[in-house]
Amino acid sequence: TRQMLITGPNMAGKSTIMRQMALTAILNQMGSFVPARVAELPIFDQIYTRVGAADDLSRGQSTFMVEMSEASEILRGATGKSLVILDEVGRGTSTQDGLAIAAAILADIASRIDCTTLFATHFHELVDFVRDMPQVAVMQTEVLDYDGEIKFTHRLVPGASGNSFGIEVAKLAGIPGAVIDRAKAYLEAAEAGVGGAASASQNLPPFEAFGLQPVGPSFQDERYDRIMERLNGVDVNRLTPLQALNLINKLKTDLGTIKQPQLFCEEPLQ
Secondary structure, eight states: OOOOEEEEOOTTTTHHHHHHHHHHHHHHHHHHOSSSSOOOOOOOOOEEEEEEEEOOOOBBBBBHHHHHHHHHHHHHHTOOOOOOOEEEETTTHHHHHHHHHHHHHHHHHHIOOOOEEEOOOSHHHHHHHHTTEEEEEEEEEEEEEEEEEEEEEEEEEEOOOOOOOOOOHHHHHHHHHHHHHHHHHHHHHHHHHHHHHGGGGHOOOGGGGGEEEEOOSSTOHHHHHHHHHHTTTTOOOGOHHHHHHHHHHHHHHHHTTTTOOOEEEEEEOO
């Protein structure tokens, strides 16, 4: 067993356990005591981590871009003697995209790099994905349910978690009760639908339930069509710099006369 796939609810300690592992490895290699009764650790050549969510606005990088850049550095630099800590890879995009990216990264680590890896995720579908990978141990952060009240033990135990308890954690954070009740109703509707998460959007309430009304796009303006036709007909390779500047100025002026589309309005349409 070289890799661990760790599932479990929010606030149950997945990230803390993985950070402790990385810190313990550093303490071990500097000759220090480690927080364990008994420990047998290899010597790692490098420690790579992808933990937390942060953007880099100064470099024009979104949170997801930063996440992918760090994952890229891991996949390109890690060796079989490295320690890799990956926490919630694939969160910043659509569910299907994120799941596909997370599965591909885990598969590459397990099959090609084969380094010591702790991989935490809320994508429970990955549990079935790794069933044919004997080198990947499926673990979970233990949570106990006492009559609807969740208790975290902060223990890492074998097996897969079947619930992320996101609504319960939202309740602990102080989200108003009415919002919690509505979220539970939406979740029950989504789980009752065929196709699981893929059909969840079909069970959500219409925009009208939130006091909003969808507004049709205003780009049906004929002037917009004419601008697009003109732009599509331009051969940029034959434009002089002065002609290009004049064209941009003209298009900008014309576009400024067209009302931009709105996604929603607060008042119902008459």
